[in-house]
Amino acid sequence: MSDKFTKSMARNIFIGGSLFFFLLFVGLTFDTMGSLPKRDHRENITPQVANGKMLWEENNCIGCHTLLGEGAYFAPELGNVYTRFGQNKEVIKAFIASRPVEGIPGRRSMPQFNLDDQQLDDLAEFLKWTSEIDTNNWPPNVQG
Amino acid sequence: MALTLSTLAIGKFDLIDSIGGGPLVAFLLITIFIKSAMISEYFMGLKVVRWRWRMIPLIYLIIVCGLIWIAYNRA
Amino acid sequence: MSETNLTQNQNREEYPPGDLVIWIFIYAELLVFGVLFLAYAFSRSNNLELFNESQKLVNQEAGALNTLILITSSYFVVRAVAAIREGRAEQCGHWLLATMITGSGFIVVKLYEFSEKFGAGISLSTNTFFTYYLSMTAFHFMHVVLGLIILAAVWFKNRRGGYSQEDHMGVETGASYWHMVDLVWIILFPLVYVIR
Amino acid sequence: MKYESQGVAKLYFIAALALFTAQIIFGLIMAFQYVVGDFLFPEIPFNVARMVHTNTLIVWLLFGFMGAAYYLVPEESERELHSPMLAKLLFWVFLVAAGLTVAGYLLVPYSTLAELTMNDLLPTMGREFLEQPTITKLGIVVVALGFLFNIGMTILSGRKTVINIVLLTGLLGLAVFFLFSFYNPANLVLDKYWWWWTVHLWVEGVWELILGSILAFVLIKTTGVDREVIEKWLYIIIAMALITGIIGTGHHYYWIGTPEYWQLLGSVFSALEPIPFFMMTVFAFNMVNQRRKDHPNKAAVLWALGCAVMAFLGAGVWGFLHTLAPVNYYTHGTQITAAHGHMAFYGAYAMIVLAMISYSMPFMTHGKPANSNKAQVVEMWGFWLMTISIVFITLFLTGAGILQVWLQRMGDNPQSFMSAQDSVAVFYWLRFAAGWFFLGGLVVYLYSFFVGGEPQEESA
Numbered sequence: 001m002s003d004k005f006t007k008s009m010a011r012n013i014f015i016g017g018s019l020f021f022f023l024l025f026v027g028l029t030f031d032t033m034g035s036l037p038k039r040d041h042r043e044n045i046t047p048q049v050a051n052g053k054m055l056w057e058e059n060n061c062i063g064c065h066t067l068l069g070e071g072a073y074f075a076p077e078l079g080n081v082y083t084r085f086g087q088n089k090e091v092i093k094a095f096i097a098s099r100p101v102e103g104i105p106g107r108r109s110m111p112q113f114n115l116d117d118q119q120l121d122d123l124a125e126f127l128k129w130t131s132e133i134d135t136n137n138w139p140p141n142v143q144g
Numbered sequence: 145m146a147l148t149l150s151t152l153a154i155g156k157f158d159l160i161d162s163i164g165g166g167p168l169v170a171f172l173l174i175t176i177f178i179k180s181a182m183i184s185e186y187f188m189g190l191k192v193v194r195w196r197w198r199m200i201p202l203i204y205l206i207i208v209c210g211l212i213w214i215a216y217n218r219a
Numbered sequence: 220m221s222e223t224n225l226t227q228n229q230n231r232e233e234y235p236p237g238d239l240v241i242w243i244f245i246y247a248e249l250l251v252f253g254v255l256f257l258a259y260a261f262s263r264s265n266n267l268e269l270f271n272e273s274q275k276l277v278n279q280e281a282g283a284l285n286t287l288i289l290i291t292s293s294y295f296v297v298r299a300v301a302a303i304r305e306g307r308a309e310q311c312g313h314w315l316l317a318t319m320i321t322g323s324g325f326i327v328v329k330l331y332e333f334s335e336k337f338g339a340g341i342s343l344s345t346n347t348f349f350t351y352y353l354s355m356t357a358f359h360f361m362h363v364v365l366g367l368i369i370l371a372a373v374w375f376k377n378r379r380g381g382y383s384q385e386d387h388m389g390v391e392t393g394a395s396y397w398h399m400v401d402l403v404w405i406i407l408f409p410l411v412y413v414i415r
Numbered sequence: 416m417k418y419e420s421q422g423v424a425k426l427y428f429i430a431a432l433a434l435f436t437a438q439i440i441f442g443l444i445m446a447f448q449y450v451v452g453d454f455l456f457p458e459i460p461f462n463v464a465r466m467v468h469t470n471t472l473i474v475w476l477l478f479g480f481m482g483a484a485y486y487l488v489p490e491e492s493e494r495e496l497h498s499p500m501l502a503k504l505l506f507w508v509f510l511v512a513a514g515l516t517v518a519g520y521l522l523v524p525y526s527t528l529a530e531l532t533m534n535d536l537l538p539t540m541g542r543e544f545l546e547q548p549t550i551t552k553l554g555i556v557v558v559a560l561g562f563l564f565n566i567g568m569t570i571l572s573g574r575k576t577v578i579n580i581v582l583l584t585g586l587l588g589l590a591v592f593f594l595f596s597f598y599n600p601a602n603l604v605l606d607k608y609w610w611w612w613t614v615h616l617w618v619e620g621v622w623e624l625i626l627g628s629i630l631a632f633v634l635i636k637t638t639g640v641d642r643e644v645i646e647k648w649l650y651i652i653i654a655m656a657l658i659t660g661i662i663g664t665g666h667h668y669y670w671i672g673t674p675e676y677w678q679l680l681g682s683v684f685s686a687l688e689p690i691p692f693f694m695m696t697v698f699a700f701n702m703v704n705q706r707r708k709d710h711p712n713k714a715a716v717l718w719a720l721g722c723a724v725m726a727f728l729g730a731g732v733w734g735f736l737h738t739l740a741p742v743n744y745y746t747h748g749t750q751i752t753a754a755h756g757h758m759a760f761y762g763a764y765a766m767i768v769l770a771m772i773s774y775s776m777p778f779m780t781h782g783k784p785a786n787s788n789k790a791q792v793v794e795m796w797g798f799w800l801m802t803i804s805i806v807f808i809t810l811f812l813t814g815a816g817i818l819q820v821w822l823q824r825m826g827d828n829p830q831s832f833m834s835a836q837d838s839v840a841v842f843y844w845l846r847f848a849a850g851w852f853f854l855g856g857l858v859v860y861l862y863s864f865f866v867g868g869e870p871q872e873e874s875a
Contacts, residue, residue, distance in 0.1 A: 005239040007643065009392065010650035013244050018657040020365055025661050032608070032673055035344050040604040040672050050601035057541025058529040063462025068671045069748030070607065071543055074449070074461050076832035077748060101457065108452030111460050130603055136678070138670035140745060143829045172409050179405045187297050188398045193232045200246055208253050212410065215260035243651060247658065254683045343676045350676040
């Protein structure tokens with residue numbers, strides 16, 4: 001009865017099964033790509049927003065913060081920071097600009113990144129755009 | 145085979161089920177169970193196989209139908 | 220088919236027919252569908268009105284027709300297995316062909332149904348009911364396609380004389396998978412199309 | 416060691432362990448920064464420490480996988496490596512690239528590093544786990560291609576076993592899915608969607624093939640069970656891993672702007688993701704119970720069994736805890752994710768590399784199958800210290816996560832992030848303490864290489 005269970009069949013199921021589900025995944029990806037424009041409001045991605053994202057990356061913000069829940073868990077979620085800060089870009093800009101260079105004794109503190117006003121504005125625009133993505137109502141509350 | 149065809153006839157009868165109601169749902173679930181059990185028992189040939197293998201689809205069907213029943217009653 | 224099995228009824232078989240691996244796969248697939256069914260049932264009980272409203276839009280006739288088609292084709296594949304067990308490879312091929320033709324019938328009806336839905340502007344994201352309806356039926360649809368591919372492979376091998384009375388595990392394996400596809404549909408159809 | 420060229424693996428393993436040590440030290444720095452926020456600030460801010468911690472992890476695992484492949488493939492293919500020279504050359508290229516990158520993280524601000532490496536030409540930096548400068552990423556591709564060429568040529572012209580074919584498939588997938596890391600559109604949702612094609616399809620896809628094949632190899636060698644049996648198991652396990660894991664990617668598509676149906680698909684398939692890990696545990700114990708010989712290298716068997724169990728707990732159980740969409744709605748992006756990540760990575764990938772090192776190092780250092788009894792006892796102390804510490808780290812982080820969710824995400828009066836962090840600080844202190852035990856375990860483990868003593872022979 002040992003050949004009730006053949007290696008070639010096991011292999012076929014591995015290959016067939018993986019291929020099947022990978023194709024399914026590709027199909028779902030197509031569907032997702034089709035329905036994303038309605039959810040991410042890409043028409044609002046101005047050069048400013050794009051530059052804001054670049055600044056976000058080049059200062060490694062993800063190394064402490066989460067953005068839509070992904071990133072490090074050391075500092076607050078920023079996907080909804082625009083909402084949390086009263087839908088006010090100026091508050092965000094002022095917060096980033098006012099970080100002390102030497103930190104706060106005994107506490108976590110955001111580094112001082114020395115961004116100029118234009119850069120601060122781009123970054124805030126990026127965070128504003130991010131807050132408008134349809135995330136199926138995540139996070140559960142404004143605290144993120 | 146005849147039995148399968150007769151359950152199929154009931155399956156067709158399902159079409160006019162638009163009144164709803166608990167007994168009908170139960171009835172449908174029971175037909176599901178009978179039909180699927182027949183597939184696994186006769187078509188798949190599990191009737192002549194050791195209990196270990198035979199029980200898996202049957203238990204599966206009982207759990208699935210049972211939980212669907214619970215879900216429908218919750219509504 | 221009950222006659223062919225009568226002789227074996229006394230001493231139980233150690234393993235189900237076909238390759239054991241396919242059974243592990245079948246059980247796994249049943250598990251996936253089972254979870255989907257239950258998710259559907261419980262999700263429905265939370266959105267009763269939405270589900271009942273949307274369910275009116277699905278094509279019950281097409282679903283019922285497909286049930287008939289699948290059970291018939293499942294019966295054909297039973298005959299195919301019975302034929303090869305008696306060593307009649309040619310008959311086995313005919314029955315396999317009949318299975319595939321009926322199986323393709325399912326595909327045609329289903330495609331018609333999908334085009335009807337997409338034509339009406341319904342997609343995965345329309346509402347929760349259609350997320351379930353489309354993902355479950357489409358997922359099942361892909362299993363039908365896969366089942367047909369498996370059966371076609373079996374058919375080709377059979378035509379080249381690959382199976383005999385002694386060695387026909389491939390036929391049984393393909394048949395078992397096809398029955399699983401049928402089994403799932405038998406639960407899926409009443410659940411999604413009819414019960415409310 | 417049956418083939419001389421297997422010896423190149425030693426270089427890779429030494430580099431892997433060195434980077435492992437660096438990873439743990441930076442882990443401790445971060446654990447301390449969690450409770451004393453200004454520790455080493457502004458010289459090594461948290462984000463830099465984290466980058467070093469996660470990147471050294473990835474790189475040491477890659478070193479480990481490559482070393483494992485260089486050791487395993489000649490033996491399976493029954494021939495010498497295609498080019499041992501190329502393997503050595505690529506080792507130094509990779510090591511220097513990794514060293515320069517880490518130095519870059521530590522010595523200059525990240526934005527300066529981005530400027531120096533001309534990130535604006537092809538922006539790929541600053542995304543979690545893919546922080547490496549674009550030029551380093553290109554270097555990884557070159558190394559991976561050379562490595563695949565070397566391994567591929569060896570396998571294709573030698574004996575083809577299930578183990579080396581599966582390993583090759585996994586390594587090929589690793590290289591292919593890495594290419595998605597070069598795609599970084601301005602649209603954050605798209606960026607995140609495709610980012611997971613690298614990250615998820617690595618750790619819950621092709622890496623599992625690598626894990627499975629290395630585990631199968633170690634089990635064949637240490638238990639003497641029939642290859643046929645093990646290979647069938649291997650196929651079924653990896654089949655289940657990919658069947659559940661590919662659509663399981665959906666569990667990352669709940670809240671990043673992607674359509675709602677991913678909540679259904681992601682939940683269903685990822686709920687089944689523990690199955691392959693459970694099968695792996697059953698498999699490993701079954702094989703060891705059916706063993707036909709008592710291999711003198713007890714430590715390697717312990718690592719292999721430990722890997723199967725911890726992978727099931729970390730990836731399977733802890734993954735399942737927060738994978739269902741309604742649960743994940745509250746736990747997404749909290750310390751619960753961190754808890755799962757620690758145990759899953761240690762259990763599945765760190766331990767499999769350590770198992771391979773444990774199995775192969777005795778052959779490469781003195782040509783005998785096992786170290787002295789004394790050395791093995793020390794190694795097993797290392798095993799238990801590290802493994803138990805990671806269990807506690809996971810438990811403490813889970814406690815922190817549950818409390819964090821409760822304070823910050825539930826209830827009518829949710830606390831702000833920072834005040835919730837203050838409230839869970841006690842768990843962070845405990846985790847920090849457990850981290851020291853882990854480091855202690857690592858030191859004991861490393862010491863075991865220098866214990867010496869009379870190596871053990873194969874028992875009849």
